[in-house]
Amino acid sequence: MSDPRLSRRALIAGAATTALAAPALASIGAKLGGMIDLGLPGGPSLRPTTPAFPGKGEMIVQRIRPPLLETPMDAFAKGTITPNDRMFVRWNWPFPTEVKAAEHRVAVGGAVKAPVSLTLDDVAAAGEHISVVAINQCAGNGRGLSEPRVTGTQWGNGAMGCAKWTGVRLKDVLAKAGVAEGAKRVRFAGLDVPLTDGAPQFIKSVPLDIAMRDDVLVAWAMNDEPLPILHGFPLRIVVPGWFSTYWVKMLSTIEVLTGEDESHYVAETYRWPSVPVTPESKDFPTVPITAMPPRAFITSHADGATVALGKPLVLEGIAFGGDAALERVDLVGKGWEIPCELGPDEHGPYAFRRWSVNLPQVAGDFEEVGVRAKNVNGAVQPETLVWNPSGYARNVIERITLRAQ
Amino acid sequence: MRAAATLILALALAGCDSAPKVVFADASLTLPDEPVELPEGPGRDAVLENCTACHSPSTMLQQPKVSKEKWESIVGKMKKLYKAPVDDAAAAQVVDYMMHVQSQPEASR
Numbered sequence: 001m002s003d004p005r006l007s008r009r010a011l012i013a014g015a016a017t018t019a020l021a022a023p024a025l026a027s028i029g030a031k032l033g034g035m036i037d038l039g040l041p042g043g044p045s046l047r048p049t050t051p052a053f054p055g056k057g058e059m060i061v062q063r064i065r066p067p068l069l070e071t072p073m074d075a076f077a078k079g080t081i082t083p084n085d086r087m088f089v090r091w092n093w094p095f096p097t098e099v100k101a102a103e104h105r106v107a108v109g110g111a112v113k114a115p116v117s118l119t120l121d122d123v124a125a126a127g128e129h130i131s132v133v134a135i136n137q138c139a140g141n142g143r144g145l146s147e148p149r150v151t152g153t154q155w156g157n158g159a160m161g162c163a164k165w166t167g168v169r170l171k172d173v174l175a176k177a178g179v180a181e182g183a184k185r186v187r188f189a190g191l192d193v194p195l196t197d198g199a200p201q202f203i204k205s206v207p208l209d210i211a212m213r214d215d216v217l218v219a220w221a222m223n224d225e226p227l228p229i230l231h232g233f234p235l236r237i238v239v240p241g242w243f244s245t246y247w248v249k250m251l252s253t254i255e256v257l258t259g260e261d262e263s264h265y266v267a268e269t270y271r272w273p274s275v276p277v278t279p280e281s282k283d284f285p286t287v288p289i290t291a292m293p294p295r296a297f298i299t300s301h302a303d304g305a306t307v308a309l310g311k312p313l314v315l316e317g318i319a320f321g322g323d324a325a326l327e328r329v330d331l332v333g334k335g336w337e338i339p340c341e342l343g344p345d346e347h348g349p350y351a352f353r354r355w356s357v358n359l360p361q362v363a364g365d366f367e368e369v370g371v372r373a374k375n376v377n378g379a380v381q382p383e384t385l386v387w388n389p390s391g392y393a394r395n396v397i398e399r400i401t402l403r404a405q
Numbered sequence: 406m407r408a409a410a411t412l413i414l415a416l417a418l419a420g421c422d423s424a425p426k427v428v429f430a431d432a433s434l435t436l437p438d439e440p441v442e443l444p445e446g447p448g449r450d451a452v453l454e455n456c457t458a459c460h461s462p463s464t465m466l467q468q469p470k471v472s473k474e475k476w477e478s479i480v481g482k483m484k485k486l487y488k489a490p491v492d493d494a495a496a497a498q499v500v501d502y503m504m505h506v507q508s509q510p511e512a513s514r
Contacts, residue, residue: 040469042469042470043469043511044466044467044469044511045511046511047467050437052437053436053437054434054435054436055434061463062463062467063460063461063463063464063467064436064437064439064461064463065436065439065460065461066460067436093459094459097433097434097435097436098431098432098433098434099431099432099433100431101429101430101431101432102429102431104429120427120429121429124426124427124429129427144467144469149469149470149471150469151468151469151471151475151479153464153467154467154468154469194487194488195458195459196459196487196488196489196490197488198488199486199487199488200486200487220427220429221427226429226430226432228432228434229432229433229434230434233432234429234432264486
C-alpha cells in the first residue's frame with residue numbers, strides 16, 4: 001500500500017517545477033496535514049499542522065528544524081493536564097536524537113566543594129522523589145499577537161501546557177557536590193549545542209534562592225512517563241511559576257556561579273524593559289524575564305463563534321495565577337464584568353484551573369468579551385498589552401467576539 | 406482502606422534503600438523530513454545557501470512585514486551573534502529576497 005500522503009507530496013513536488021511558484025507555507029501544509037489560522041494581525045497567519053512528530057498528536061508547525069511545535073487551543077478545551085502528545089515543543093539549537101541512558105552524565109561543578117559527575121541512577125538516588133504539577137510556558141507565548149508586531153518565533157497562545165513533573169529536588173542534586181561559600185547563581189546546560197563555533201550555547205541560570213526552593217526539580221518524568229526526547233530526555237529542570245526558558249532540557253551540566261551570569265541567553269536576551277517603552281524607545285534598562293503573570297482563556301468558544309439568541313449560554317475556559325495561586329476570574333465586556341466560578345483546585349498553585357460562567361440569556365452579540373485572571377498576590381491581567389520589543393510575557397486580557405443568531 | 410493501601414506500598418518498597426526505583430531506558434527518535442519550500446523570487450538561491458543550515462525557512466517566512474533596515478539587522482545578527490558565514494553580497498541578496506517575499510500576498514508565500 002502506498003502512503004497517500006507520499007503520492008500527494010509527489011504530485012505537489014511535480015507542480016512546483018512548473019512555471020508557477022508554489023505557495024510555500026500552504027504547500028507545506030498540504031504535505032504535512034492541515035492548516036490553521038492563528039489570527040496574527042497583518043499575517044502571515046496560516047500555519048501547517050501535523051501529527052508527524054514522534055510521540056506527538058496534531059501540532060501546529062512553527063518550524064520543523066529545530067522543532068517549534070505549538071499546541072492548538074482545542075487541546076485546552078477539557079481538563080487541566082496537557083497530555084504529552086499535545087505539549088508544545090521548543091528548541092533553540094539542534095539536539096541529539098539518540099541518548100543512551102547508561103552513558104548520560106550530569107556534571108555538577110563551579111563553586112562547589114567537590115565537583116561530581118552523576119549517572120542517571122545517582123540523580124534518582126540523590127533525594128526524595130517528588131511530583132509537582134506546573135505550567136510550562138514559553139516566555140514568547142503569544143508573541144505573534146503583539147501589536148505593533150515584533151520579530152521572533154510567531155507563536156499564537158499555544159506555547160504553554162500543564163503537566164505533572166516528577167524528579168528530585170535540584171538542591172539535593174547540588175548537595176552531592178556541596179555548594180561552596182559565595183555562591184550566587186546556578187546555571188544549567190543541556191546536550192543541545194550550536195552548529196557554529198563561537199555561537200552562544202543555550203545555557204540559563206537562576207538565583208541561588210530559586211535553585212534551593214523545595215519545588216524546583218531535576219525531573220525525569222512528565223505525566224508519569226519518561227520525558228520524551230522532544231521534551232528533554234533524560235532530565236530537565238522544572239521551575240514552577242517561572243517561564244520555561246529556565247527549564248533547561250537534556251540536562252548535562254549544573255554550574256554554581258559566584259557572580260552575575262554574563263552569558264548570552266541571560267545577559268543579552270530573554271530580558272524585557274524595566275521601564276515603560278514604545279517601539280521608538282532606545283537604550284532602556286532591562287531585567288531578565290522570570291516569573292509568570294496570571295492569564296485566562298475562553299476555551300468553549302472561538303473568536304467569531306455563533307451563540308443562540310435568547311438562550312442561556314455557558315462559557316468555559318482555563319486560567320492560571322502564574323507564580324502565585326489563582327484568586328479569581330472575571331468575564332469582562334465593555335463596561336461590565338461578571339465573576340466566573342472556579343473549578344476545583346486539583347493540582348495546586350502552579351497548575352491550570354478551569355472556570356465557567358452561566359449567562360441566563362443571550363441578548364445580542366458579545367463584542368470583545370474576555371476573561372481576566374487575578375492571583376493571590378494581587379497581580380491582575382491588564383486591559384492593554386504591555387508592549388515590549390521581544391514580545392515577552394504577554395498577559396493582556398484575551399478577547400473574542402461572539403455572534404448571536 | 407487508606408491504612409491498608411499504605412501498608413501494601415510500604416511492603417512493596419521494603420528492600421529498597423529509599424525512594425522507589427526509576428528505570429532509565431535509552432531513547433531515540435526520527436524527526437520528520439522537511440519539505441524545503443521557498444517561494445520563487447530574486448535572491449532565492451542566496452537564502453537557500455546561507456540561511457537554511459541552522460533552521461527551516463519558516464523561521465524567515467513567518468515573520469511579520471518589517472522594514473529593509475530590520476532585515477539588514479536580522480542578517481547582521483545571524484552573522485555576528487550566531488556566526489552564520491554570510492558574505493556581504495549574499496547578505497544584500499537575502500535582504501532583497503525577504504523584501505520581495507513580504508511584498509507578496511500571504512496566499513502566495
